[in-house]
Each structure stands twice: as C-alpha cells, then as structure tokens.
Amino acid sequence: MVLRVAVVGSGPAGSSAAETLAKAGIETYLFERKLDNAKPCGGAIPLCMVSEFDLPPEIIDRRVRKMKMISPSNVEVNIGHTLKDDEYIGMCRREVLDGFLRDRAASLGANLINGTVYQLDIPTSDRDPYTLHYADHSSGSATGEMKTLKVDLVIGADGANSRIAKAIDAGDYNYAIAFQERIRLPEDKMAYYNELAEMYVGDDVSPDFYAWVFPKYDHVAVGTGTMKINKAKIKQLQAGIRTRAAKRLEGGEIIKVEAHPIPEHPRPRRVVGRVALVGDAAGTVTKSSGEGIYFAAKSARMCAETIVATSNNGQRIPTEADLKSYIKQWDKQYGMTYLVLDLLQRVFYRTDATREAFVEMCADEDVQRLTFDSYLYKTVVPANPLIQMKITAKTIGSLLRGNALAP
Numbered sequence: 001m002v003l004r005v006a007v008v009g010s011g012p013a014g015s016s017a018a019e020t021l022a023k024a025g026i027e028t029y030l031f032e033r034k035l036d037n038a039k040p041c042g043g044a045i046p047l048c049m050v051s052e053f054d055l056p057p058e059i060i061d062r063r064v065r066k067m068k069m070i071s072p073s074n075v076e077v078n079i080g081h082t083l084k085d086d087e088y089i090g091m092c093r094r095e096v097l098d099g100f101l102r103d104r105a106a107s108l109g110a111n112l113i114n115g116t117v118y119q120l121d122i123p124t125s126d127r128d129p130y131t132l133h134y135a136d137h138s139s140g141s142a143t144g145e146m147k148t149l150k151v152d153l154v155i156g157a158d159g160a161n162s163r164i165a166k167a168i169d170a171g172d173y174n175y176a177i178a179f180q181e182r183i184r185l186p187e188d189k190m191a192y193y194n195e196l197a198e199m200y201v202g203d204d205v206s207p208d209f210y211a212w213v214f215p216k217y218d219h220v221a222v223g224t225g226t227m228k229i230n231k232a233k234i235k236q237l238q239a240g241i242r243t244r245a246a247k248r249l250e251g252g253e254i255i256k257v258e259a260h261p262i263p264e265h266p267r268p269r270r271v272v273g274r275v276a277l278v279g280d281a282a283g284t285v286t287k288s289s290g291e292g293i294y295f296a297a298k299s300a301r302m303c304a305e306t307i308v309a310t311s312n313n314g315q316r317i318p319t320e321a322d323l324k325s326y327i328k329q330w331d332k333q334y335g336m337t338y339l340v341l342d343l344l345q346r347v348f349y350r351t352d353a354t355r356e357a358f359v360e361m362c363a364d365e366d367v368q369r370l371t372f373d374s375y376l377y378k379t380v381v382p383a384n385p386l387i388q389m390k391i392t393a394k395t396i397g398s399l400l401r402g403n404a405l406a407p
C-alpha cells in the first residue's frame, strides 16, 4: 500500500470520507479537535440519509411527519399529509450522529487522532508529501503536544472556518449567520412539537431566509439565519421569531445559545494539488433550506470513492486531475438542485408579498409531494407534464394574487 490520506475534521463529511477510505484498506488519519463536539445545528436529516449511510434507528431522536409553514401575516399551512406511513424527516443530536459516524470510521480502520490541525505545509513537487502540524490532545493537556504527520493527500472536512481551505488558498465564499436558542419547554408545550417542525417567514424573522422551531431530543431549537450579517440585526430577528412563536414557547427555559456561519455557495477552488475540500469547507449547503448534513456526508463519500478508484485501492497517488473528477461528478449530479433552490430563495424570500405567495403555494398537495420527494430522497423525480403545468400556473397565480411581482 502506497497512499496515506489525512482527513481533517470529523463532522458528517470527514467521518464519511474516512469510512470509505478505511473500508478500501487505505491508510487513513482522521483528525478531530473535539471528540464531544456538538455542532450548532437543527439536526434535520432526510430519510434517504438513514438508508444510504446505514444509520441505526436510535440515532434518530424524533421522526417529524408534520410541518407548519407560517406566513408573515401568520397564515398557517399544514404540510405532511402527503407523506406515506414510513416517511419522515429525521431529527438528531449532532453529538450523537457525529460520534456514531466517527466511531464507525475508526472501527473500520481509520486512525482517529484527537488533535487540532494548525498548519499545512504544501510541498513544492507533486511527489513530495504534505506536512500537517497539529496539537495532539490525547494526553489530556489543554494545549496539546505539538506533532507532525506526513501524508500524500489531504481532505479538508473542517467546516465553514476551514484552515485547510485557507492553506490551499481556496478562495472565500459568502456566508449566512445562523443563530439558535435551545429551549426546554413544559411537557404540554413540548407535546405539541412531538412530530412537528415549524418554519416562519417574514421580514421580522429574516430578510432573506426563514426562522424555525425544530423539535430536538427533549427540547426545541428556535433559530433564524440571514446573509445580512450584523450582530444587532441577528438578535433583533431572533426576537422576531421568539415573538411570533411566543404562545407555543410559553414557560420555556433557554438552555443553550449558539451561532455559526452557513456557506452560501461553493468556494472558487475546491481541489488544489492533492488537497480536496468537502462538506461545509467546500460550500455544499443548499440555498432556501440551508440543508448541509446530507450534502456534507455525500460530497465526502463521493470524494473518497474517487480517491479509492483513481488510486487503484491505494496503490498509486492520485493527481490533481484525478481529484477534480470528484468535483465534476458532484456538479453534474447536484448542480440543478443548487440552481433551483437558489432561484426559489431569490424569488420567494424577497418581500413579505412573495413570502405570502410562497406559503399559499405550499398548501397545494402537488407542490407538497414534489417538495417532500425532492427533500427526502434527493432525486428530483420530474412530475408528469400536466402536474408540472398545474404547479407552474399555481405558482404564478399565487405570486399575482399577492401582488408579489410588483417591482
């Protein structure tokens, strides 16, 4: 075996990459700075992730089968009755999901290093190794013991503030800031959110995104996001969602407050030399929904599969061109999904009139079926032309009724 690969970061992306590499017998080093990391996140995952990533049932704390879309004028549309009995959105705790994926990768042979990677030295020739400088925390000391590791290939799975992206000059991306409060509710209030998630739209909760109340293990996550980044503004928007959901959150106790960037689009360069970025480090979150867990895991698996194939199961060192074929395949498979969701966000999250139209449109069963199928299975099954035409006509009708197309 020739190839040695370092995977930096063990969120859904890093652990999924390490699992695929380790399964193929490739010498894999998986770095994680914080083994009990609880990534700030709503924790919603699509049904297809459960089967594709072989997640055991206990990873899913709650199975959401009902969604409430709530318009700026508080019109509520219930969605979910088109779901089949065995269909749901999975809600999980990130510390549980991430821990499971990481341990599985390690049990399959990845060398798990509890360490923070501080620096990556780029070789001058395309045969020499990359050198990672990291603080090893395994001894328990707070600062860690400085060490180095030489590898042939690096996967940057270290999230939105990726050091690996900086080291390879991958370029910046725009990002939104998401803010979230974890609130423990009295039992009767929590019962309301048992299988239910809520999405609120309106200028008061976000000028360009949505706000949410998602049920978690034994509490709810209440949050919002915006690209118009400004500390005072995000607090004002969070106050907006707290006001809108006030009755349902009555008697609640805040147990945690968190905030984190959400990338808005891919970085200009996702592969440089023998370094590839995956997940949030690459910028794989979708617009409109802000969904990133599945796309992080999937992009990482695709990248690792490319490495396994082009290295002939670790017998040769892949080149930049080999790694770039992962990007090509990714853009081909998901380019349209990103485009459509970007367009949806631009059209419908623009003004309160377009948001009213959006919520009205969500009442339609064909729209619900299409939306759920695309979210749960990530395969946009084209609706038959008649339904497609019906949906288009309803979309335009909703927009016109709300005077949403006025400049």
Ligand SMILES: Cc1cc2nc3c(=O)[nH]c(=O)nc-3n(C[C@H](O)[C@H](O)[C@H](O)COP(=O)(O)OP(=O)(O)OC[C@H]3O[C@@H](n4cnc5c(N)ncnc54)[C@H](O)[C@@H]3O)c2cc1C
Residues within 6 Å of the ligand: 008, 009, 010, 011, 012, 013, 014, 031, 032, 033, 034, 037, 039, 040, 041, 042, 043, 044, 045, 115, 116, 117, 118, 157, 158, 159, 160, 163, 178, 179, 180, 223, 259, 260, 261, 262, 278, 279, 280, 281, 285, 290, 291, 292, 293, 294, 296
């Ligand atoms: C408030 C909020 C709510 C969200 N809700 C949802 C949701 O409901 N559903 C959804 O699908 N997506 C959601 N997202 C997006 C989702 O959280 C991310 O897209 C996802 O976590 C990306 O996974 P990742 O593995 O690429 O990166 P991360 O999950 O960020 O993992 C990166 C890992 O790398 C480690 N790391 C970082 N730097 C280093 C270093 N130098 N050395 C060693 N280790 C390092 C970190 O500790 C971390 O474990 C939300 C995001 C936010 C901010």
